[in-house]
Amino acid sequence: MVAARKLDPVVDRIWVVLAEVPDPEIPAVSLVDLGIVRAVEADRVTITPTYTGCPANEVIRTDIRAALDAAGFAAVAIETALSPPWTTDWITPEGREKLRAYGIAPPLEAGERAVVCPRCGSTETAEVSRFGSTPCKAQWRCGACMEPFDLFKCH
Amino acid sequence: MPSLPPINPEDEAAAAVKTNGGAFEPHAEHHDRPLVEYLQRLGDDSLILGQRLGEWCGHAPSVEVDLSLANIGLDLIGQATFFLNLAGETEGADRDGDTLAFHRDVLDFRNCLLVEQPNGDFGQTIARQLLFSTWQHLLFEKLTGSANTRIAEIAAKAVKEVAYHAELAGEWVVRLGDGTDESRARMIGGLDWNWRFVSELFYSDEVLTGLVQRGIAADVAELSGEWDRRIDAVLFEAKLERPADQRPILGGRNGHHSEHLGHLLATMQFLPRAYPGATW
Numbered sequence: 228m229v230a231a232r233k234l235d236p237v238v239d240r241i242w243v244v245l246a247e248v249p250d251p252e253i254p255a256v257s258l259v260d261l262g263i264v265r266a267v268e269a270d271r272v273t274i275t276p277t278y279t280g281c282p283a284n285e286v287i288r289t290d291i292r293a294a295l296d297a298a299g300f301a302a303v304a305i306e307t308a309l310s311p312p313w314t315t316d317w318i319t320p321e322g323r324e325k326l327r328a329y330g331i332a333p334p335l336e337a338g339e340r341a342v343v344c345p346r347c348g349s350t351e352t353a354e355v356s357r358f359g360s361t362p363c364k365a366q367w368r369c370g371a372c373m374e375p376f377d378l379f380k381c382h
Numbered sequence: 383m384p385s386l387p388p389i390n391p392e393d394e395a396a397a398a399v400k401t402n403g404g405a406f407e408p409h410a411e412h413h414d415r416p417l418v419e420y421l422q423r424l425g426d427d428s429l430i431l432g433q434r435l436g437e438w439c440g441h442a443p444s445v446e447v448d449l450s451l452a453n454i455g456l457d458l459i460g461q462a463t464f465f466l467n468l469a470g471e472t473e474g475a476d477r478d479g480d481t482l483a484f485h486r487d488v489l490d491f492r493n494c495l496l497v498e499q500p501n502g503d504f505g506q507t508i509a510r511q512l513l514f515s516t517w518q519h520l521l522f523e524k525l526t527g528s529a530n531t532r533i534a535e536i537a538a539k540a541v542k543e544v545a546y547h548a549e550l551a552g553e554w555v556v557r558l559g560d561g562t563d564e565s566r567a568r569m570i571g572g573l574d575w576n577w578r579f580v581s582e583l584f585y586s587d588e589v590l591t592g593l594v595q596r597g598i599a600a601d602v603a604e605l606s607g608e609w610d611r612r613i614d615a616v617l618f619e620a621k622l623e624r625p626a627d628q629r630p631i632l633g634g635r636n637g638h639h640s641e642h643l644g645h646l647l648a649t650m651q652f653l654p655r656a657y658p659g660a661t662w
Contacts, residue, residue, distance in 0.1 A: 279539055280432075280460025309464070310535040312542065356446035357550050358453040362543075366446065382542055 237269045244298045245272065251286040252361045255329035258287060262317025271304040275313045277382070278362040315363075315382045332367065332378040344369035345376055354378075416589045417530070418473045419492065420599055422482070423635055424533075425465030426493035429483055430643070431514060432458030433650050434501060443504055450550055454511070457543040464536045484654040488644045489637040496579035498634070498643040502572065505558055505565070509572035511551035516612050517583045517605065519544045524600035533598065552616045559620025566622075573625050581630030584609075589635075 245267070246259045258264050258274070266273040272291065276284045288305060295303050315334035318326075323333035332345045332352075341350035349371030356366040364377040435455035442448035466479035477485075496514055501507045522544055525537035558569040584606045586594075593599035617624055633639065653660065 276460075276539075278457060278460065278543060279464060279536075280456035280458065282456065284460075309539050310531075312535075312539040356450060357546065358446070358450040360449065362453050362456060366449075 235269060238267050240298070241267045241269075241272065241295070241300060241303065244294050244300065245291065248290050248294045251283045251290065252281075253326070253329065253331065255331075256318075256322050256325045258291065260319050260322030260325060262313065262315075262319065262322075263287060265308055270302065271306055273306045273308050275308050277313050281362050283361075313382070315379060318379075326379055330376060331364065332376060334379045334381045342367060342378055344372060344374070346374050347372040413474050414472060416592050417598065418469050419589045420593050421465050421469035421472060421533075422492040423494075425462045425469055425479070425482070426491050427497050427514075427518070428458040428465065429462035430491070430493045430646065431497035431510075432456070432462060433646055434497065434499075435507075437501055438507065447504070451507070454547050454550070457540070457547070461536065461540045461543075464539075468532055468536070480654070484651045488639055488647060491634075491637060491639065491643060491647075493634055493639075493643075494579065494582050495631060495634040495640055496576060496583065498640060498646060499576060499579065500642055502575060503568055505568035506572035506575050508551055508554045508558065509569065510576045511547065512555050512616060513576055513580055513613070514583075515544055515547035515551055517609055519548050520605040520608055520612075521600055521602070524605070528599070529597035548612075555616050555622070556620040559617070559622040569620065569622060573622070577625040578628040578631055581627075582632050582634060585630070585632055585635070587635060 242259070242264075245264050246257050248258050250256050250258055250261055250263070253261075261277070263274050263277065264272065265275045272295070274287065274291065288307075291305055295301065295305075318333065326333045327345045330345050332342055335342065342352045343350055344352050344367075347369060349369055351370035352367050353370065354365060355368050355375065358364075359366045359377050363380060363382065365380050366375060367378045368375045432455040435451045435458070438451040439448065439455075442451055462483070463479050466482045470477040470479060470482055496510060499506075499510060519541065522537040522541035526534050526541060528534040528537065555569060558565040560566070561569075584602045586601070586603060590599055590602070594601045614624060
């Protein structure tokens with residue numbers, strides 16, 4: 228959400244702090260990479276849930292609170308916004324790359340058809356299950372390297 | 383027993399000075415009662431089905447199905463949290479979503495009868511999921527345009543999740559219906575068991591009609607045409623016959639539940655009732 232950034236040194240410092248907070252379920256990416264941090268102002272941070280029932284929602288809030296407190300931003304409030312609903316389009320390009328490197332195929336972008344195996348790059352892949360180890364992922368397998376992998380679902 | 387509304391000291395004082403002692407005066411309402419009712423209906427549908435699906439955890443036919451049902455259950459409980467928190471906030475009686483979930487008794491629940499039905503075998507569970515998720519998806523699509531922006535926001539968030547639930551259930555109905563003799567027989571049995579609770583999904587009462595007029599609720603009668611079309615399409619692909627319509631069974635929206643709900647609540651509510659305020 229680059230558009231939300233302003234040339235305010237306090238806001239910039241908060242963004243830097245948040246960029247270091249890992250997602251509790253997928254620690255390879257930060258909450259900023261995933262687009263969970265929607266906006267930052269000098270006195271408040273607005274976050275959005277990925278899935279309504281994601282068990283990580285509470286942990287995310289606690290982790291952000293801890294990071295803000297540790298960086299001296301104890302007075303900055305955390306607010307949750309449901310609208311507009313979170314979409315995988317908000318995952319940053321860096322976030323997509325980090326997911327791939329971690330072994331999770333990033334969500335397909337508009338126009339993309341084939342799911343690429345994050346391990347060997349093959350497109351000879353098939354869905355095993357629509358639901359994976361977390362609400363946001365599906366289970367896939369690669370027909371070339373024969374390894375299973377997670378696909379971050381388009382949402 | 384249903385929880386009695388709290389006694390308001392002002393009402394009591396007002397009743398004392400009335401000639402008939404206040405008898406037969408309707409309890410004075412200080413909040414939007416129909417809206418609270420409606421939010422409880424929405425929240426309870428999701429909560430009870432979410433709890434039911436949780437019963438499959440560790441027992442599903444395969445690990446993939448186990449994960450699927452648990453994830454659908456989580457989505458539903460997430461929706462329930464939003465709707466019941468909003469119900470509590472609207473009511474203004476210091477009850478949040480957790481209080482409503484864990485400290486109401488059977489007669490205070492407002493979910494439809496379909497969601498409280500026992501899991502049965504996998505076919506029965508999947509039949510229930512198809513019938514309910516197809517309806518809930520259509521309902522949430524409508525509610526994204528609700529005049530109540532909080533409801534519209536929750537619906538817009540949840541509709542994306544529910545589309546997945548309906549799709550997954552539909553795929554399994556096709557796989558089982560067009561599978562072996564055994565899977566087909568179980569799928570037919572599952573649909574037959576659940577079918578008598580379908581009419582309640584499209585039933586309107588005063589609470590609902592009033593809220594539809596205010597632009598807050600969706601008119602469920604308007605959903606039935608598209609629901610029929612979607613269900614028929616899945617059944618056709620699964621080579622299954624649509625079950626014959628049965629005598630409608632109503633009552634869930636008014637707290638008249640089947641015997642199954644009390645047992646579900648006994649499990650779900652045990653811990654917070656036995657150890658009030660417990661945290662870990």
